[in-house]
Amino acid sequence: MTTLDHLRNRDAVLRMSELEAEQRAAVVDPDDERMIINMGPQHPSTHGVLRVTMELQGETVLRSKPIIGYLHTGMEKTAEDLTFLQGPTNVTRMDYAAPLFTELTFSLAVEALLEIELPERATWIRMLMCELNRMSSHLLFLATNGMDLGAVGMMIYGWREREEILRFFEKVTGLRMNHNYIRPGGVAADLSDGWREDIQDILNVLPKRLEQFDVLMTGQPIWRERTQGIGVITTDEALALGATGPILRSTGYAWDLRRAMPYLAYDEVDFDIVVGTYGDTFDRYAIRLNEIRESMRIVEQCLERMPEGPYRVQDRKVTPPPRARIDESMEALIHHFKIFTEGFKVPPGEVYTAVESPRGELGCYLVSDGGPKPQRMHIRAPSFANLQTLPHMMHGGFLADAIAVISSIDPIMGEVDR
Amino acid sequence: MSESRSSLDETTEHHEDRADDSERLHGALLTSSRGQIVLHPSSESYHGLIELLMGEGYNVCVDLCGADHLGNETRVLPSAIEPERFELVVNLLDVSARRRIRIRVQISETNPFVATISDIHPGAEAMERETNDMFGVCFEGHPDPTPILLPDGWEGHPLRKDFAMGRIPVQFKAVEGR
Amino acid sequence: MPDLSDIKHKLGLGDEGLAGLGHNIITAPIEELVKWARRRSLMPATFGLACCAIEMMATGTAHYDMARYGMETFRASPRQADLMIVAGRVSQKMAPVLRQIYDQMMEPKWVISMGVCASSGGMFNNYAIVQGVDQVVPVDVYAPGCPPGPETLLHAILALHEKIRTGELTQRRDATGRGAEIELGHEHAPDAQPEPVIIRTGGLYE
Numbered sequence: 001m002t003t004l005d006h007l008r009n010r011d012a013v014l015r016m017s018e019l020e021a022e023q024r025a026a027v028v029d030p031d032d033e034r035m036i037i038n039m040g041p042q043h044p045s046t047h048g049v050l051r052v053t054m055e056l057q058g059e060t061v062l063r064s065k066p067i068i069g070y071l072h073t074g075m076e077k078t079a080e081d082l083t084f085l086q087g088p089t090n091v092t093r094m095d096y097a098a099p100l101f102t103e104l105t106f107s108l109a110v111e112a113l114l115e116i117e118l119p120e121r122a123t124w125i126r127m128l129m130c131e132l133n134r135m136s137s138h139l140l141f142l143a144t145n146g147m148d149l150g151a152v153g154m155m156i157y158g159w160r161e162r163e164e165i166l167r168f169f170e171k172v173t174g175l176r177m178n179h180n181y182i183r184p185g186g187v188a189a190d191l192s193d194g195w196r197e198d199i200q201d202i203l204n205v206l207p208k209r210l211e212q213f214d215v216l217m218t219g220q221p222i223w224r225e226r227t228q229g230i231g232v233i234t235t236d237e238a239l240a241l242g243a244t245g246p247i248l249r250s251t252g253y254a255w256d257l258r259r260a261m262p263y264l265a266y267d268e269v270d271f272d273i274v275v276g277t278y279g280d281t282f283d284r285y286a287i288r289l290n291e292i293r294e295s296m297r298i299v300e301q302c303l304e305r306m307p308e309g310p311y312r313v314q315d316r317k318v319t320p321p322p323r324a325r326i327d328e329s330m331e332a333l334i335h336h337f338k339i340f341t342e343g344f345k346v347p348p349g350e351v352y353t354a355v356e357s358p359r360g361e362l363g364c365y366l367v368s369d370g371g372p373k374p375q376r377m378h379i380r381a382p383s384f385a386n387l388q389t390l391p392h393m394m395h396g397g398f399l400a401d402a403i404a405v406i407s408s409i410d411p412i413m414g415e416v417d418r
Numbered sequence: 419m420s421e422s423r424s425s426l427d428e429t430t431e432h433h434e435d436r437a438d439d440s441e442r443l444h445g446a447l448l449t450s451s452r453g454q455i456v457l458h459p460s461s462e463s464y465h466g467l468i469e470l471l472m473g474e475g476y477n478v479c480v481d482l483c484g485a486d487h488l489g490n491e492t493r494v495l496p497s498a499i500e501p502e503r504f505e506l507v508v509n510l511l512d513v514s515a516r517r518r519i520r521i522r523v524q525i526s527e528t529n530p531f532v533a534t535i536s537d538i539h540p541g542a543e544a545m546e547r548e549t550n551d552m553f554g555v556c557f558e559g560h561p562d563p564t565p566i567l568l569p570d571g572w573e574g575h576p577l578r579k580d581f582a583m584g585r586i587p588v589q590f591k592a593v594e595g596r
Numbered sequence: 597m598p599d600l601s602d603i604k605h606k607l608g609l610g611d612e613g614l615a616g617l618g619h620n621i622i623t624a625p626i627e628e629l630v631k632w633a634r635r636r637s638l639m640p641a642t643f644g645l646a647c648c649a650i651e652m653m654a655t656g657t658a659h660y661d662m663a664r665y666g667m668e669t670f671r672a673s674p675r676q677a678d679l680m681i682v683a684g685r686v687s688q689k690m691a692p693v694l695r696q697i698y699d700q701m702m703e704p705k706w707v708i709s710m711g712v713c714a715s716s717g718g719m720f721n722n723y724a725i726v727q728g729v730d731q732v733v734p735v736d737v738y739a740p741g742c743p744p745g746p747e748t749l750l751h752a753i754l755a756l757h758e759k760i761r762t763g764e765l766t767q768r769r770d771a772t773g774r775g776a777e778i779e780l781g782h783e784h785a786p787d788a789q790p791e792p793v794i795i796r797t798g799g800l801y802e
Contacts, residue, residue, distance in 0.1 A: 041690065041693055042642075042643065042693060042697055043672070048644060048645065048646070048649065049645060049690060069687075069689050070687060070689050070690045070693070071645060071646055071684070071685065071687055071690065072687050072688075072689060072724050073646075073685055073687065073720050073722075073724055073725055074720060074722040074723055074724030074725065075720070077722050077723065077724075078719070078720055078722050089719065090719070093646075093647060093719075096646060096647035096650055096743075097650065140650070155653075155657065156657050156658050159653070159654060159657035159658065159659070160657070160658050160659065163654070163657075163659050176651070176743075176745060177647055177650065177651070177743055178647060178742060178743065413646070414646050414647065417687075
């Protein structure tokens, strides 16, 4: 039997309108013990505004369906009204746990349309910041995952570590979240003074804390009971459903865009892809925990090999003149003004770029009509595709395990609903 | 960093996207956009093409979205393809050979119907629902053609170019039976 | 803590502190006592929507420590909560849900609109976002920022504490009869708004 038949025959997705569900509830049938319950959109364990309707038989989940759209922000429409330079401001608010990645994929798409080459330092700064962001995003996951399963102390610890990284981000980008730091043509500003020491501090403190997490969760029998063998998915199913990131890797398939289709300078750094074996909730947890360690390896290499030079492309068409020039030259002032009011024009064409975000493949499909604003901007959100695996993972499991499964997918609703 | 890019208004200088009509793959025109392979099937042959590509190894439907080209006069298309208002853009991925391919299908404004590919790629189900919400493109044979991002009973398709961008009054409904 | 000594004075507690309770009679206006108690035990509902929710959670954890104000227990059930922190953009689809949760909260209840998206729609002036949550529920304090940092949220909470202490809210509700909704059969009037207070970032607390 093929994967497709298997997915179809399993009948895990509850395709039923609310009206139908109401009618079902009105019919009293003593032999039928199934019931349909609703969870969310305002529920402490659904990670934002996810709503799930589930068909239960006793404690067992039969069919279910994620209902999304409660955070639909119309960002793709707003993007058509912003210039290419303003674009990152918009897309950074999609995945609010890993904002730099959305900025990165959008900027890469604009640069592909412009066909400009980035200076090396810009590439390495982007890589450094993205890996730090991956760490903070996974720490957020560890915190919320722990809290969902009853390890409430984990909430405090995960946030404590994340705060260390956010403090560095605030120093460099000026903001704790939604940085608008990676822009078409490079990054918004150079790294702050003393950045090496700041990062070294983070790298010194984090390994010990991660070991504490291992004691607190990884090796702990209650944690293992709650996560091992729960929400299992196979490689073929994950691929058929379009799932990427830790969900696909948990099934044992080593697919990571940083390795498979390298962008930035990932082909020059040394790191390992973490894979699981069983495709269960525990594997997805362990992958994220160990990816923090791999990201730290990449950050260390960025520290060693950070090249000198400009941090944005020295192309007058895209990059405004430096601040000092504006004070002495009228032309530079006009030029600066024009770039930020009219924006630069991007040659017609369409392109799709993808990066490996903490949640999977994050893509940007960008169409330009030759003007300063995109004709169409679409973000391929990993959480959006990953959520489709939810009914298949929950099928046949207990209601209490549903919490563990939702948490292990780590959906960020801002990027699901866009 | 080239000298020829010094002018701000210069837009003409760009990479020539290959759009000759000679190359074909499975009967669909094959072009290249910024080094990425693009296929242009007709809306009738689209489902069959996806099936053939699946057999060839493109086993993941990474992305499926629509695009409204109303008012876009600089669209890069091969001359043999009749431009229509809407486009359906599908990005496929071959994980074992590590390659991508993009399929652009022209969808007419008056007859926005196309076959669903959720029978081949179950992962396309949610993406097709989203495209239906946003552009009004209908997918024939879709297992669950309900709104996904927009509230039930919403009128209009927001990502169409003729849908107003600006705010609309809040459609506030009081809670019943309070 | 000027207000504590104020309360102490009103309660008739001298320098003996609580040790003096045994031979003292406490007299205090019941209203002051109630306001004091309400202010010290706000229970926020977990109403995280978007980016701001992450900062709201950060406010609750060790670095910023919302427990200082007796508010660390976010209640998952609206019936146990009396403060709704609307953290994030409110979409058209979410607005009815938000109103339902507000209606389920017990009196007295307060609302903090956290972040520009909740306050005015922010940068998303488009078809999908409600342009200000005050179109749906009455808002007491607006916190600016995108997202507001934990310090800004703490400032907003302190501003709300101050409003509860001075009784501004009670007076306003007495005058308009709105927000409190104690009368039976009272109709909602979301169009008539209470006087909003906009706090500034970087200012001093007093």
